[in-house]
Amino acid sequence: MLECLEWPNHKQMFARIGTMQAALVLTIILSALLSALAQKPHHCKSPPYLQGKLAVNFPEGKTMVYEQFYYDAVEERIRVVATGKEGGHDVFVDRLLLFREKVYFDIIYHNKSCIKNSFEAAFVPIAIPLDAQHMAQVVLGSLSAPAQGLLVNSWVGSDAELKANYSLTFTEFGCIPVVTIYHIDGLGHFLSSFFDMVVGLEDPTVFIPPPFCSSENLVERKDGKATNLFTALL
Amino acid sequence: MLECLEWPNHKQMFARIGTMQAALVLTIILSALLSALAQKPHHCKSPPYLQGKLAVNFPEGKTMVYEQFYYDAVEERIRVVATGKEGGHDVFVDRLLLFREKVYFDIIYHNKSCIKNSFEAAFVPIAIPLDAQHMAQVVLGSLSAPAQGLLVNSWVGSDAELKANYSLTFTEFGCIPVVTIYHIDGLGHFLSSFFDMVVGLEDPTVFIPPPFCSSENLVERKDGKATNLFTALL
Numbered sequence: 001m002l003e004c005l006e007w008p009n010h011k012q013m014f015a016r017i018g019t020m021q022a023a024l025v026l027t028i029i030l031s032a033l034l035s036a037l038a039q040k041p042h043h044c045k046s047p048p049y050l051q052g053k054l055a056v057n058f059p060e061g062k063t064m065v066y067e068q069f070y071y072d073a074v075e076e077r078i079r080v081v082a083t084g085k086e087g088g089h090d091v092f093v094d095r096l097l098l099f100r101e102k103v104y105f106d107i108i109y110h111n112k113s114c115i116k117n118s119f120e121a122a123f124v125p126i127a128i129p130l131d132a133q134h135m136a137q138v139v140l141g142s143l144s145a146p147a148q149g150l151l152v153n154s155w156v157g158s159d160a161e162l163k164a165n166y167s168l169t170f171t172e173f174g175c176i177p178v179v180t181i182y183h184i185d186g187l188g189h190f191l192s193s194f195f196d197m198v199v200g201l202e203d204p205t206v207f208i209p210p211p212f213c214s215s216e217n218l219v220e221r222k223d224g225k226a227t228n229l230f231t232a233l234l
Numbered sequence: 235m236l237e238c239l240e241w242p243n244h245k246q247m248f249a250r251i252g253t254m255q256a257a258l259v260l261t262i263i264l265s266a267l268l269s270a271l272a273q274k275p276h277h278c279k280s281p282p283y284l285q286g287k288l289a290v291n292f293p294e295g296k297t298m299v300y301e302q303f304y305y306d307a308v309e310e311r312i313r314v315v316a317t318g319k320e321g322g323h324d325v326f327v328d329r330l331l332l333f334r335e336k337v338y339f340d341i342i343y344h345n346k347s348c349i350k351n352s353f354e355a356a357f358v359p360i361a362i363p364l365d366a367q368h369m370a371q372v373v374l375g376s377l378s379a380p381a382q383g384l385l386v387n388s389w390v391g392s393d394a395e396l397k398a399n400y401s402l403t404f405t406e407f408g409c410i411p412v413v414t415i416y417h418i419d420g421l422g423h424f425l426s427s428f429f430d431m432v433v434g435l436e437d438p439t440v441f442i443p444p445p446f447c448s449s450e451n452l453v454e455r456k457d458g459k460a461t462n463l464f465t466a467l468l
Contacts, residue, residue: 052376053372138287138429138430139429139430139431140374140384140412140428140429141384141386141405141408141410141412141428141431142286142405142408142410142431142432142433143432144408144431144432144433144434145407145408145433146407147384147385147405147406147407147408148384148405148407148408148410148433149384149405149410149431150374150375150381150382150383150384151381152375171375171376171381171382171383172381173379173380173381173382174375174376174378174379174381174382176375176376176382176383178374178375194374194375195372195373195374196372196373197373197375197376197378197383198376198377198378199376199378199379199382200378
């Protein structure tokens with residue numbers, strides 16, 4: 001046993017130091033690589049249940065719509081209650097989109113009527129598309145003190161289906177949408193600001209059509225209008 | 235001494251209970267009032283030392299300028315380094331504004347020259363003007379988890395000097411600017427997004443004109459052009 005406790009000779013010692021150095025260098029390189037991979041902003045997907053508010057600026061700033069929306073990516077359902085002004089007149093839409101059933105309901109409470117439409121669009125979850133390019137990571141406000149700043153990532157890309165270029169700003173932590181800008185050829189800029197976002201759903205019954213949607217007050221239409229998440233929220 | 239330790243009679247006891255109740259009610263009312271006052275968003279002033287970045291969208295989105303700025307409200311100095319595109323050509327401005335001395339320097343490093351201008355504007359600190367109206371308090375992102383949201387206040391008002399209506403969004407905590415929109419009559423919307431804000435100054439020498447600004451390379455002008463914080467940052 002004694003030889004184990006003996007001091008190594010110089011040759012052995014240098015060999016050991018060499019091995020230790022190599023292991024150390026390898027560890028440093030590996031951890032640097034791993035941290036670089038971990039720190040690189042990733043094409044994230046928003047939480048499956050979300051609710052929040054949205055202000056949409058339509059091209060030329062002439063129309064502004066405020067929306068309360070509820071989002072369920074598990075059962076592929078969206079409810080949007082939108083109020084705003086278009087030109088001179090008020091706009092009010094209360095729409096429930098059921099993507100799996102490929103129908104949406106326009107719910108009119110004041111006369112308890114309901115318009116049921118069919119549509120063909122696939123559900124697209126709120127996420128950074130995989131082909132989007134990372135543009136910048138910035139802090140809104142300041143990280144100089146707690147609760148004064150928000151770390152966000154901006155991504156740009158183009159959507160062939162919408163014929164649009166987009167810029168998406170989502171939080172680094174939580175993948176919550178903050179601002180989206182879509183520039184659609186021939187239409188202009190659609191600027192959407194998300195706020196008061198809550199992860200989860202306060203009231204899951206918002207996705208159940210009200211009783212009068214299944215009675216004689218229901219008007220069925222089959223316009224087959226393509227509706228995706230983007231046009232649903234507009 | 236004994237009478238002090240005696241039990242009070244019923245009359246005394248009810249009188250004491252009455253006084254205690256009144257004091258309790260008063261305390262509750264006062265603290266409710268104080269908390270209401272404390273919770274109401276106030277016309278805040280940004281920290282005296284700030285540095286950060288700024289993206290300015292000029293009307294019709296045709297011009298976009300990125301700025302790095304340094305702000306010292308104590309000695310009333312601003313340094314702005316702006317790069318961008320105006321129409322087809324690149325823009326680069328490196329400007330140091332000394333409001334107390336009523337001069338500003340345009341610093342041109344590539345040929346080590348300097349243009350000194352005089353101006354008349356008073357220093358206006360970054361703040362919510364006292365006559366601005368509170369519009370909304372919202373969360374950018376979400377407060378559902380830490381580091382996912384930012385509480386901000388939006389204020390609106392009009393500036394007689396600039397002939398502009400404005401909308402200012404500042405953080406609730408820290409009074410850090412996030413977004414400002416100025417609609418100037420006849421010019422259009424100027425949208426400024428602030429980011430990567432730091433409370434404090436990394437390098438206070440940015441407010442000292444470089445050596446070549448006091449030598450034969452200095453060109454002095456007296457155009458008397460009014461410059462305030464707003465036009466300085468544009």
